[in-house]
Amino acid sequence: MFRDTHNVSNSNLYPSMDMKKEEINRKDFFKKASLFGIAALGGSALLKACGNGDDAPQADQTTADDPCSDLSGLSQDEIQGRESLNYVAETPNPSERCDNCALWVEPEAGSPCGGCTIMAGPIHPGGWCTAWVAG
Numbered sequence: 001m002f003r004d005t006h007n008v009s010n011s012n013l014y015p016s017m018d019m020k021k022e023e024i025n026r027k028d029f030f031k032k033a034s035l036f037g038i039a040a041l042g043g044s045a046l047l048k049a050c051g052n053g054d055d056a057p058q059a060d061q062t063t064a065d066d067p068c069s070d071l072s073g074l075s076q077d078e079i080q081g082r083e084s085l086n087y088v089a090e091t092p093n094p095s096e097r098c099d100n101c102a103l104w105v106e107p108e109a110g111s112p113c114g115g116c117t118i119m120a121g122p123i124h125p126g127g128w129c130t131a132w133v134a135g
């Protein structure tokens with residue numbers, strides 16, 4: 001008969017109204033979440049493009065695995081020269097190593113790193129590049 005609507009919420013009277021609000025809130029959340037994700041990816045790409053340090057030569061790149069990785073004394077051209085010959089500190093072919101290459105320069109006393117007549121910077125004896133020549 002008489003219905004008291006004072007203690008009845010709108011959701012009881014109009015359940016579909018609350019469902020629509022919830023759906024809109026969910027859509028809004030996903031829209032914002034995806035925009036945040038895109039912004040984060042864009043920021044990351046921008047930092048990388050600006051040379052945030054990941055690809056740039058570090059002051060001291062020497063690692064336990066490669067004691068000949070400090071390129072801090074080299075110019076950008078010299079670093080690119082190493083890269084253009086695909087120098088790696090660990091040869092992919094054990095029979096072709098820097099220390100059996102004709103272009104190898106023996107290390108100075110006490111140094112684990114040698115040199116190369118066509119490449120600037122420290123060279124790992126077990127390294128390799130595409131210019132390897134039988135010594």
Ligand code: SF4
Pocket residue numbers: 087097098099101102103104105115116117118119123127128129130131132133
């Ligand atoms: S030419 Fe290449 S393989 Fe030969 S010593 Fe130099 S860096 Fe090593």
